[in-house]
Amino acid sequence: MSNSTLYKIAQHFCLSDIPGATVPATRLSNELDSLHHKRPLTALSLKYLEEQKLTDLHRLATGQITYQTYLAAASAAQQVRKQAAETERQVKEAERLAKEAEWERKYKLECEAAEAARIARESDPKYIAQMKPQALRRKYGMDHIDQPLYQPMMDILKRVDSGNRLAEDDFVWLNTAAKQHFTAELRQAYHLREAEFFASEYHRTLGPWNAVNASKHYRKCDQPEKALELLDSVPAGRPKDSKTKSAMCTTRGGVMRDLGQLDEARQLGEQGHEYKPQDFHPCTLLGAVHKWSWATLARPRTGTPRPRSAVQASNQSTRSLDVSSSERIRLSAKPSRLSCWQKIRTDTAG
Numbered sequence: 001m002s003n004s005t006l007y008k009i010a011q012h013f014c015l016s017d018i019p020g021a022t023v024p025a026t027r028l029s030n031e032l033d034s035l036h037h038k039r040p041l042t043a044l045s046l047k048y049l050e051e052q053k054l055t056d057l058h059r060l061a062t063g064q065i066t067y068q069t070y071l072a073a074a075s076a077a078q079q080v081r082k083q084a085a086e087t088e089r090q091v092k093e094a095e096r097l098a099k100e101a102e103w104e105r106k107y108k109l110e111c112e113a114a115e116a117a118r119i120a121r122e123s124d125p126k127y128i129a130q131m132k133p134q135a136l137r138r139k140y141g142m143d144h145i146d147q148p149l150y151q152p153m154m155d156i157l158k159r160v161d162s163g164n165r166l167a168e169d170d171f172v173w174l175n176t177a178a179k180q181h182f183t184a185e186l187r188q189a190y191h192l193r194e195a196e197f198f199a200s201e202y203h204r205t206l207g208p209w210n211a212v213n214a215s216k217h218y219r220k221c222d223q224p225e226k227a228l229e230l231l232d233s234v235p236a237g238r239p240k241d242s243k244t245k246s247a248m249c250t251t252r253g254g255v256m257r258d259l260g261q262l263d264e265a266r267q268l269g270e271q272g273h274e275y276k277p278q279d280f281h282p283c284t285l286l287g288a289v290h291k292w293s294w295a296t297l298a299r300p301r302t303g304t305p306r307p308r309s310a311v312q313a314s315n316q317s318t319r320s321l322d323v324s325s326s327e328r329i330r331l332s333a334k335p336s337r338l339s340c341w342q343k344i345r346t347d348t349a350g
Helices: 003-012 027-036 043-051 055-061 067-123 125-139 147-161 168-174 184-205 208-220 224-232 242-258 262-275 280-289 310-315 325-333 335-349
Strands: none
Touching (some): 027 055, 125 147, 147 168, 147 184, 168 184, 184 208, 184 224, 242 280
């Protein structure tokens, strides 16, 4: 029998609000089905109705009252049951809401107590002293420091964090014994301290080499804009000798490369090379601009062309760069143009 049929039968007897009346195969739904189809109830069935306090239904089943009389009494009884059920529901809902409010109150008190405990704990000088090293390590990208290196490493971090420079021995140590702890964050901080020192020295002495050194370190801590600003402050006539002029050009060219201005970087590299043909720094800059490497420039002659010099390669980057014997004779009048190439050949042969 379908649920809808059971529900209609339960409605017929004003018992649809009782769960057992609408559930298939329950004792009550079976008794109602028998009554609905005019089947006589057994003595056990009648006793069941009395046990369930369905007095009016028992009287109807035994013929003591008519259906109309039953309907009036059963309808009134159903209203009473519904009101009682609604009252019970409201009471239970109120209890649930009260329990929920009590839980929220207790949870809020626990959170406030935990927060107060945290504040007290973090305000304790001992706790602060314990947490400082951990915060310092994390600031410089270190979750762990090997025990033998711990104390000297922490000394270095404290010095760098307080704005002090590192001694040369410390820098060597970081690049050797403590190399695994020389993080990118620490490197940036190191180069920033060096840049700030040399920039200060430049403003004190107005020496161009201090500006060059400061710019080098600014570039290594990803601040090419500051490097350019410092180089711009150097008067054009201050660098006197060719070495300083070459260094200024090469350094500025490196900054321009960092800023993506490759044409200007190339021109400055060539100018630096003109000032100091024997210096490899302008050649290195030009190689970086053109994505060469020293290994490429110094490659042995195995049939693969290579640049005669960084400057010549810069000017002829779209054509073959092999240096033939006749080409060497033709360029012999311009030794400065071949100096990088000659230096590379000498270094390679050695």
